[in-house]
Amino acid sequence: MEWDFLLIQALSGLASASSLFVIASGLTIVFGVTRIVNFAHGSFYMLGAYAAVTIVPWLLEFDRSPALFFAGVLVSALVVGVLGVVMEVTLLRRIYRVPELFQLLATFGVVLIVQDLVLLIWGPMDITGPRAPGLRHAVLILDQRFPAYELFLIFVGPAVLALLWLLMHRTRFGVLIRAATQDREMVGALGVNQAMLFTGTLFLGAALAGLGGALQIPRVSANPQMDLSIIAEAFVVTVIGGMGSVPGAFLAALLIGQLQAFGVLVFPKITLVLVFLLMAVVLVVKPWGLLGKPEAAAGRAVLPEGIIDPKRLDRASQALIVVALAAVLALPLLDAYAVKVGTEVLILALAAFSLNFLVGNGGIVSFGHAAYFGLGAYGAGLLVVRAGAPMEAALAAAPFVAGAFAALFGFFVVRLSGIYLAMLTLAFAQIAYAVVFQWVEVTGGDNGLVGVWPSRWAASREVYHHLVAACCVVAIVALRRVIHAPFGATLRAARDSAQRADATGVDVRTHRWLAFTLAGSAAGLAGGLYAFSKGSIDPTLLGIPMSVDFLSMLLLGGIQSVLGPIAGAAAFHAVKDFFMPLTDHWRLFLGLSIIAMVLVFPRGLAGFWAGLRRRPA
Amino acid sequence: MPRFTLSRRALGAAALATAARPAFAQGAGGTIRIGELNSYSRMAAFAVPYRNAMQQAQDEVNAAGGVMGGRRIEFVFRDDGATPGDAVRVAEELLTRENVAFLAGTFLSNVGLAVSDFANQRRRLFLATEPLTDALTMAQGNRYTWRLRPSTFMQTRMLVEAIRGRNVRRWAIVAPNYEYGQSAAANFKRLLPAAIPGAEIVAEQFPALGRIDAGATVGALGRSRPDGIFNVLFGPDLTAFVREGNTRGLFERRTVVSLLTGEPEYLIPLGEETPEGWIVTGYPWDQVTGMPAHQPFVDAYRARFNDTPRKGSLLGYVTVQVIANLLNRANTLDNEALINTLADLRTDTVVGPVAMRGIDHQGTMGTWVGETTVRDRQGAMRNARYADGADYMFSAEEVRAARRPA
Numbered sequence A: 001m002e003w004d005f006l007l008i009q010a011l012s013g014l015a016s017a018s019s020l021f022v023i024a025s026g027l028t029i030v031f032g033v034t035r036i037v038n039f040a041h042g043s044f045y046m047l048g049a050y051a052a053v054t055i056v057p058w059l060l061e062f063d064r065s066p067a068l069f070f071a072g073v074l075v076s077a078l079v080v081g082v083l084g085v086v087m088e089v090t091l092l093r094r095i096y097r098v099p100e101l102f103q104l105l106a107t108f109g110v111v112l113i114v115q116d117l118v119l120l121i122w123g124p125m126d127i128t129g130p131r132a133p134g135l136r137h138a139v140l141i142l143d144q145r146f147p148a149y150e151l152f153l154i155f156v157g158p159a160v161l162a163l164l165w166l167l168m169h170r171t172r173f174g175v176l177i178r179a180a181t182q183d184r185e186m187v188g189a190l191g192v193n194q195a196m197l198f199t200g201t202l203f204l205g206a207a208l209a210g211l212g213g214a215l216q217i218p219r220v221s222a223n224p225q226m227d228l229s230i231i232a233e234a235f236v237v238t239v240i241g242g243m244g245s246v247p248g249a250f251l252a253a254l255l256i257g258q259l260q261a262f263g264v265l266v267f268p269k270i271t272l273v274l275v276f277l278l279m280a281v282v283l284v285v286k287p288w289g290l291l292g293k294p295e296a297a298a299g300r301a302v303l304p305e306g307i308i309d310p311k312r313l314d315r316a317s318q319a320l321i322v323v324a325l326a327a328v329l330a331l332p333l334l335d336a337y338a339v340k341v342g343t344e345v346l347i348l349a350l351a352a353f354s355l356n357f358l359v360g361n362g363g364i365v366s367f368g369h370a371a372y373f374g375l376g377a378y379g380a381g382l383l384v385v386r387a388g389a390p391m392e393a394a395l396a397a398a399p400f401v402a403g404a405f406a407a408l409f410g411f412f413v414v415r416l417s418g419i420y421l422a423m424l425t426l427a428f429a430q431i432a433y434a435v436v437f438q439w440v441e442v443t444g445g446d447n448g449l450v451g452v453w454p455s456r457w458a459a460s461r462e463v464y465h466h467l468v469a470a471c472c473v474v475a476i477v478a479l480r481r482v483i484h485a486p487f488g489a490t491l492r493a494a495r496d497s498a499q500r501a502d503a504t505g506v507d508v509r510t511h512r513w514l515a516f517t518l519a520g521s522a523a524g525l526a527g528g529l530y531a532f533s534k535g536s537i538d539p540t541l542l543g544i545p546m547s548v549d550f551l552s553m554l555l556l557g558g559i560q561s562v563l564g565p566i567a568g569a570a571a572f573h574a575v576k577d578f579f580m581p582l583t584d585h586w587r588l589f590l591g592l593s594i595i596a597m598v599l600v601f602p603r604g605l606a607g608f609w610a611g612l613r614r615r616p617a
Numbered sequence B: 001m002p003r004f005t006l007s008r009r010a011l012g013a014a015a016l017a018t019a020a021r022p023a024f025a026q027g028a029g030g031t032i033r034i035g036e037l038n039s040y041s042r043m044a045a046f047a048v049p050y051r052n053a054m055q056q057a058q059d060e061v062n063a064a065g066g067v068m069g070g071r072r073i074e075f076v077f078r079d080d081g082a083t084p085g086d087a088v089r090v091a092e093e094l095l096t097r098e099n100v101a102f103l104a105g106t107f108l109s110n111v112g113l114a115v116s117d118f119a120n121q122r123r124r125l126f127l128a129t130e131p132l133t134d135a136l137t138m139a140q141g142n143r144y145t146w147r148l149r150p151s152t153f154m155q156t157r158m159l160v161e162a163i164r165g166r167n168v169r170r171w172a173i174v175a176p177n178y179e180y181g182q183s184a185a186a187n188f189k190r191l192l193p194a195a196i197p198g199a200e201i202v203a204e205q206f207p208a209l210g211r212i213d214a215g216a217t218v219g220a221l222g223r224s225r226p227d228g229i230f231n232v233l234f235g236p237d238l239t240a241f242v243r244e245g246n247t248r249g250l251f252e253r254r255t256v257v258s259l260l261t262g263e264p265e266y267l268i269p270l271g272e273e274t275p276e277g278w279i280v281t282g283y284p285w286d287q288v289t290g291m292p293a294h295q296p297f298v299d300a301y302r303a304r305f306n307d308t309p310r311k312g313s314l315l316g317y318v319t320v321q322v323i324a325n326l327l328n329r330a331n332t333l334d335n336e337a338l339i340n341t342l343a344d345l346r347t348d349t350v351v352g353p354v355a356m357r358g359i360d361h362q363g364t365m366g367t368w369v370g371e372t373t374v375r376d377r378q379g380a381m382r383n384a385r386y387a388d389g390a391d392y393m394f395s396a397e398e399v400r401a402a403r404r405p406a
Helices: A003-034 A041-062 A066-090 A100-122 A148-170 A172-182 A184-189 A194-215 A226-241 A246-266 A271-285 A315-333 A336-362 A370-387 A391-413 A418-438 A461-484 A486-496 A498-503 A508-534 A544-557 A564-579 A586-600 A604-614 B008-016 B044-063 B084-096 B109-122 B152-162 B179-195 B214-223 B235-248 B264-273 B294-305 B311-330 B335-342 B396-402
Strands: A138-141 A144-147 A449-452 A535-537 B032-038 B073-079 B103-105 B126-128 B145-147 B170-174 B200-205 B228-231 B255-262 B279-282 B346-349 B352-355 B367-375 B378-387
Touching: A003 A041, A003 A138, A003 A144, A003 A148, A003 A172, A003 A194, A003 A226, A003 A246, A003 B214, A041 A066, A041 A100, A041 A194, A041 A226, A066 A194, A100 A226, A100 A544, A100 A586, A138 A148, A144 A148, A144 B235, A148 A172, A148 A194, A148 A246, A172 A184, A172 A194, A184 A194, A226 A246, A226 A271, A226 A418, A246 A271, A246 B214, A271 A391, A271 A418, A315 A336, A315 A461, A315 A604, A336 A461, A336 A486, A336 A508, A336 A544, A336 A564, A336 B084, A370 A391, A370 A418, A370 A449, A370 A508, A370 A535, A370 A544, A391 A418, A391 A508, A418 A544, A449 A508, A449 B109, A461 A486, A461 A508, A486 A498, A486 A508, A498 A508, A508 A535, A508 B084, A535 B084, A535 B109, A544 A564, A544 A586, A544 A604, A564 A586, A564 A604, B032 B044, B032 B084, B044 B073, B044 B294, B044 B311, B073 B084, B073 B311, B084 B103, B084 B109, B109 B126, B109 B145, B109 B179, B126 B311, B152 B179, B152 B255, B152 B279, B152 B367, B170 B179, B170 B214, B179 B200, B200 B214, B214 B235, B235 B264, B255 B264, B255 B367, B264 B311, B264 B378, B279 B378, B294 B311, B311 B335, B311 B346
Parallel strands: B032 B073, B032 B103, B103 B126, B126 B145, B170 B200, B170 B228, B228 B255, B255 B279
Antiparallel strands: A138 A144, A449 A535, B279 B367, B346 B352, B367 B378
16 A cells, blocks of 8 residues: 555645635534525635735735734635624624525625626636745655645644634633524523624634635635635535534534545546535435534424415405416517517426425425426436437426436435435435536536427427416416415425424325425426427536525515515516626626515515505505 | 626616517618627636627727628627526527627537527527537537637647657546546547557546645646646636645656646736646747737737737637628628638638638637746746647548538
């Protein structure tokens, strides 16, 4: 055995683990206290790197000393911490009373805004920061060269862990953080100023992300894509470790660092999916992560989030639906492009509706719904391209392909609950994505496959639009029927209290599993329709951004409402389609629109509509 | 340089919002509109200089009297969202609402392929500019799709020619794990034995795009003790890889061959860390010789945008030159006639003559091959020479075997 090589490789893994831990520790603390799935954490990491490549070279002008370098890194971290406070005070604080999931949408808006602000402030070119003075060289270890800076990084992780331990156990602020992580309601009931606690936590979390980014500048260049490249991995670390557990995050980071360092030797092509495979295995075996605990409040009766009472539609709502339906069918009278956008809105509406069937009605929050959308598209597309099947057969097969995979993945998913369930759906989605991405011979890899066009009779935009309208309306009406049926009511009962539902004789797991499969099939039908509207399939259909788009749509529409996600899909797609041709900075405007809607309609568009209806005339 | 663009057309579109607009007739005498879609947001480092040069070329063409006997050309720029789904919708919008004559652009290969198939379905010309995948002009080529820029295969072949006959036998490959990286690696493996008899591949690493674990990758490559390294990484992955490799001495006494690294887009971020003596393809805009039209292009670009040209700038400029020549020769906007004219069309561009080869729809635009060096603490190229794309294309037999009969 080449012991010297294995040692060096292990040290490389430790250095990566250390960096990963610094970032993930912030994410896990923020989640523990606020329960916010903070998508913007990656943005703080990116801002930390950009702040450092701006501040550190300026400081080094005075004196190229290690002290000034690390002072610059710390200042960058503090600056980012302040930005975290800004986000908490201006945005999150206004929406703490709305469903927790809704805050996810707000942080997603922040991600979009930060991406474009970074481009506007620092420009599109990657910026390479300076190396750390005094740590530029390599150290000889068993005749192998190893960068001194990475040796230093190896010690940063444990140091941060120790400091966090001191903070958590020796300060009042730390005690409050731990208390809130265990039981937030109780902390509030005991009279702790939650606003201050949350602001402090966001500062700590953002500063840790900023520190993680700033420490990277001697290794990687600051670039506008680094936010999304880190966020998934940071989530994986926090989930494997147990959400809210700092030592757990440390353990998980060590595990992932070594897995990657040695994984590239054995499977050089599998790095895309290795961490998600690990997460799936850990969650199946240990449902709360390595060091996580089940939520203390899990058994307590909480105000349910989601559809509470699917009432019959009142007159005004009925009228609204009739008008919307007539408008959809009359789109071909407008112009050709409006038809194209209308077709896509219908498809996305079905996908968002099927997701809300899980989230709003079943309390099963899926972060990987795009997997079933994409698998439906691939099922249909592969039948057409590889087997020469006609469109009709392929479309009919799409929901079955997606449903089969939803049943397979769902079997494991429904054993979990809450954020762990969400992360397992994400893991399965990423595994499906990786398979589609890597299996070039069959799926065409990341280039995808082209030539998925409708049959001759449905080739025109207008006919295809009406075909899509028919399929989507029928599917949505059917799913709505299920929500109103006893099966839907049972799902709501299981969502609100799994134990009570269980006690009354409901087989909770089987009900959830069936619901997951049904929602997956509906998403698969949407995916099949989408493939034929684009003429091509490719892995982006299964990607995380697509899943996040679906979540945004249904949150925008309102998860308490049965039909809200349809309005959400229309609004989201229309806003995107409106801003994209206008400017390069459409993400900025999309993000601002999302945040504006979060603030103006804190219960979604449907909640706003219901509020209008309730107001006395 | 931060630049906030909100085009006048865009504001007009905003004013009209969702109202249906009458399609502008592309009648005789009017302005000729061409749809340009690219990843201006996601790939801004490439796409913004590219668009700058297109606007520069468009204005120059119009100032010189336009095309087809006095008609102005106008590019309608759109963000393709960097996903095939968004790109196909944008292409549809350009054709139906903006009433463009045909389409050009795209960056990512999957986006390029999706738009190419869409163009084929709608029977409109699509002049792909940046997507490098060989599939675009080979296995998935179609009548309506043409590409200007040298493909992955052509650029790999240029590099392999540059090391022909060297006594470097053990090779390691590092490439981003997606189609561009995989097909560059496959091309390299295919071409290497003919250039260096007895050469072997001793290691391959495929880190995920944008997420390289540089320490682990450098360690794994070093373990195989190669004599040469073929690198396909670019962007942030490349910077991380180079820094790690420099510190650990991975590149010492080794021949390194690297795709695209000499392009200003990727060379500028490397700065003083640019390794010495890598054999690369790129664009040394300040050392171009034997191309009389090139220096005026550079001067005008620098004067107008207060920035040095990138590879994207050159590509954008040449694209407009080819399009203007195409319109003049065809003298019609009928897409079938345009495609017939485009076959083997020769254009005198700022990089010399460029032909659009009829059998595989691939342009003969070339690129520069040279070595990297550090000059004034900046990355630069030395000993660069222009490799004419015409000398590095797929053979006619290979094309016939790969392309479906039109």
